[in-house]
Amino acid sequence: MTATATLERTAAPIAAPAKVRRSRPGGASGKRRTIDWLLLLFAIAAGVVIVAPFYLILINSFKSPAEYATSGPLVPPTHLYFDGLEKFWERVNFPEKVWNSVFISGAVAVFAVLLSVLNAFAIGIGRVRGRTWVVLLFLLANLLPQEALLYPLYYMFKAVGLYNNVWSVIIVFTVIQAAFGTYLLSSVYGTFPKEVLEAAAIDGASRWQTLWRVIFPISRPTLSVLLIFFFIWTWNEFLIPLTFLVSNANQTVPVAISVLQGDRLMDVTTTSASALLGVIPTLLFFLIFQRTLTRGITAGAVK
Amino acid sequence: MTTVPFVRRQRRPARAARTADEPLIPHRGRRGARGYWLYLLPGFVLLALIVIVPLAWNVYLTFTMWRGIRPPRWIGLKNWQHLLTDEKFWTSFQNSVWMIVAMVIIPTVIGLILAALLFDLVGRKFGGRTASFLRATYYLPQLLPAAIAGIVIGWILRPEDGALNTMLENIGLGFLAHDWLGNPQTALPSIMAVMVWVQIGYPIVVFMAALQRVDPELYEAAELDGANWWQRFRAITVTSIRPEIFVVALTCTIAALKVFGPVYVLTRGGPGTSTIVPAYYAYSEFFQAQQVGYGATIATALTIVIAAVAILFVVAQNHAERKEREGQR
Numbered sequence A: 001m002t003a004t005a006t007l008e009r010t011a012a013p014i015a016a017p018a019k020v021r022r023s024r025p026g027g028a029s030g031k032r033r034t035i036d037w038l039l040l041l042f043a044i045a046a047g048v049v050i051v052a053p054f055y056l057i058l059i060n061s062f063k064s065p066a067e068y069a070t071s072g073p074l075v076p077p078t079h080l081y082f083d084g085l086e087k088f089w090e091r092v093n094f095p096e097k098v099w100n101s102v103f104i105s106g107a108v109a110v111f112a113v114l115l116s117v118l119n120a121f122a123i124g125i126g127r128v129r130g131r132t133w134v135v136l137l138f139l140l141a142n143l144l145p146q147e148a149l150l151y152p153l154y155y156m157f158k159a160v161g162l163y164n165n166v167w168s169v170i171i172v173f174t175v176i177q178a179a180f181g182t183y184l185l186s187s188v189y190g191t192f193p194k195e196v197l198e199a200a201a202i203d204g205a206s207r208w209q210t211l212w213r214v215i216f217p218i219s220r221p222t223l224s225v226l227l228i229f230f231f232i233w234t235w236n237e238f239l240i241p242l243t244f245l246v247s248n249a250n251q252t253v254p255v256a257i258s259v260l261q262g263d264r265l266m267d268v269t270t271t272s273a274s275a276l277l278g279v280i281p282t283l284l285f286f287l288i289f290q291r292t293l294t295r296g297i298t299a300g301a302v303k
Numbered sequence B: 001m002t003t004v005p006f007v008r009r010q011r012r013p014a015r016a017a018r019t020a021d022e023p024l025i026p027h028r029g030r031r032g033a034r035g036y037w038l039y040l041l042p043g044f045v046l047l048a049l050i051v052i053v054p055l056a057w058n059v060y061l062t063f064t065m066w067r068g069i070r071p072p073r074w075i076g077l078k079n080w081q082h083l084l085t086d087e088k089f090w091t092s093f094q095n096s097v098w099m100i101v102a103m104v105i106i107p108t109v110i111g112l113i114l115a116a117l118l119f120d121l122v123g124r125k126f127g128g129r130t131a132s133f134l135r136a137t138y139y140l141p142q143l144l145p146a147a148i149a150g151i152v153i154g155w156i157l158r159p160e161d162g163a164l165n166t167m168l169e170n171i172g173l174g175f176l177a178h179d180w181l182g183n184p185q186t187a188l189p190s191i192m193a194v195m196v197w198v199q200i201g202y203p204i205v206v207f208m209a210a211l212q213r214v215d216p217e218l219y220e221a222a223e224l225d226g227a228n229w230w231q232r233f234r235a236i237t238v239t240s241i242r243p244e245i246f247v248v249a250l251t252c253t254i255a256a257l258k259v260f261g262p263v264y265v266l267t268r269g270g271p272g273t274s275t276i277v278p279a280y281y282a283y284s285e286f287f288q289a290q291q292v293g294y295g296a297t298i299a300t301a302l303t304i305v306i307a308a309v310a311i312l313f314v315v316a317q318n319h320a321e322r323k324e325r326e327g328q329r
Helices: A002-015 A017-023 A034-061 A065-071 A083-092 A094-125 A131-143 A147-160 A166-190 A194-202 A207-218 A220-236 A239-244 A253-259 A268-298 B011-019 B032-061 B078-085 B087-125 B128-143 B146-156 B163-170 B184-199 B201-211 B216-224 B229-240 B242-257 B261-266 B278-287 B292-328
Strands: none
Touching (some): A065 A268, A166 A239, A239 B278, B078 B292, B087 B201
16 A cells, blocks of 8 residues: 555656546535635646746747847737747757756666666565665665765766766666655555465466566556656756766756756756756647556556 | 655565565576566666776775876875865755755755645646646746756846846835855855755655555544644644655655756856855866865765665664554554
8 A cells, every 4th residue: 555655656746637537426515605616716826826936938049139129028929930949949959968867767767666676576576684774775776865876876887987977877876766665665565465376386387487477567557657757857857967977969958958057058048948948848748648548547456 | 856766765675575586587497586586687787887887986085185187196085184174075064954954955945845835735726737737837947957047047147137137126225236156245146046946846756656655544634623734734734744754854855965067057166165066076076176076975975874874764764654553563
C-alpha cells in the first residue's frame, strides 16, 4: 500500500479524477448556496493567478520589441511576430538541445528502471538480510545535496575523459533516480503475489527467468510510471548538467536557455520567447503522459 | 521535483521481518537466499562509484586547501573554523530558512485550504471534473524545471517596463514599481515568490489523493451536526491526512535546503549576499573562487543539516504516531 500510495501521490494530478467522480455519482449535487459560489470563485481566482505567468510569457513571445514598448506586456499582440522565437531558436540551436535532453533523460529513465528492478528483486523478492539498511543506503543518493558529490565527480569525470560528455550526466542520474526506484519497487515487490512465484518455480523457471518473464511483465504498469517520472525529473535537472556539460553542443534545454539570460543580445520579447521554449516541452509531457499515467495507476500497480 | 518520501517506511519492513524472512520464491538447491546479492552487485558498484566515494572524498576535502590543480594540502580544521565565523555562510542559511517559508510553510497552508476546498466543496457541489481541472491548473508549475520557472517569473519582474511594474501602474500603485531583483530588499522575496509558485501544486495533489481515503459520510455527518466548513476542515481534513502533511513537510524542507537553479538564473546570490543560499555558495566556491576545500566544507555542512532534518522529522512522526495510538487505547 505504501508504494502505490506514493505513486498515486506523485501521479495523482492526472490519475484521480475518475475516483472523484465515482464516489459521487451524478457529479455535481447538493444545494449551491451563495457562499459556495464565492468559494468556487476563490478557487478559480487562485488558478488564474497560477496560470497568469504562462499567459504573459505566451502573448509576449509573439510581440515585436517595438510593440512591447508601445502597448506594454499585458495586452495580446495585434499581429504575430515570430522573429524573437526564431532568433532564439537558431541562436541556441534548439533542436540540438531538445535531442540532448531527450537522449539523456530517455537513457537515464531506461537504465534507472532496469537498475531499480534488479535492486528491488533482491530486496523485495529475495528479502536479503538487512534490507531496510540496504534501501536506506540507496536512498542516500536521493537525499544528499548534489553539491556534496559535485567536485569529486567533476574531478573523476575529467580524469576518465567523460567530462563534457552526456554519459557523465547519464551515469550520475541513473544512480540518483534508481535510488528512488529501488525504494518504491522494493515495497511493491515485497507484496508480490506469492502464488504466482511459486507456480513459476514449479514450472522450473530459474530466478533470472522468473524475474524477466513473470515479475517484469506483471509490474510493467508501475515501471512505466517510474520511467515517465525519471524522464521528467532528469529533464528538469540543472546543477549537474550545468557543471558537466560545458560546451554548447552538449547542453540540455534548461541549461542552454539559462546561460543566455542577461545576454546583451536578448531583448525583452526574445527573453520571453526563450522562457516559452523552456516551458513548452513540459506542457507537452503533461499532455502526452496523462493517459499512460492514468493507465499505470488504475492498472493497480501489480496488485 | 521533490522526491524522498519517507512514507511511514518503518512499519512494513518491521512487520514483514517478523512474519517471513524467507525469499518469496521457494528456493531449490544449495544457493539459497544468498544468490540474491548478485542482483544487487551492479547497484552497489554504481552507488559506490557515484555516491559513496565522492561523498567520502568530499568530506576529506573539507580538511584541505585545494585550488583544483596541485595536490590538496592538509590544513586540519581551518575550513570549519572559518565556516563558523563566516558571515556569508550564516546569511546563506538564514536565506534557507526563508526558502523553507516559501517552499514548505506557505504551500502547505495554502495547499491544505485549496485541497480541502476542491475536495469538500467544489468536487461535491460542482462536480469532480471541475475539481480535477482546477487541480491540474495548480499543478502545472510543478512540472517546470526550477531554473525555467525562475526565468518565467524573472521576466515578469523585469525592471522598468516589466509586467508586474506595468500592472502596478495600471491600478494606480505605480509608486511601488521598482527593480525587484536588483534591490536587496525585494530580491529575496522575489525568489520566494518563484518557489511558492513552483511548489504550490505539490501539496494540493498529495493532500487530495490522501483525502480519497476519508469517508465522505464523515463530512455529511458533521454537516448534519451543524459543523461549519472550518470546523470540518480542522476536525476531519487535517486530522486524517496528518501523515501526508508530514511527508510533504519533510520532502519540501529538504528541497528548500537544496535550492540552486532559480538563484543561479536570477540573482547569482546578489545583490551583495542578499539571496545567497548554501548550494549556490558552495558552487561559487568550487568554480569561481576555486576554493575547493572551503566549498566542500559548505556542501558537507549542508549535508549534515539535511540529514539532521530528515532524522528529526522521522523521529517526530514516529512520536506523533505513537501518541495517537496511545490516545486511541
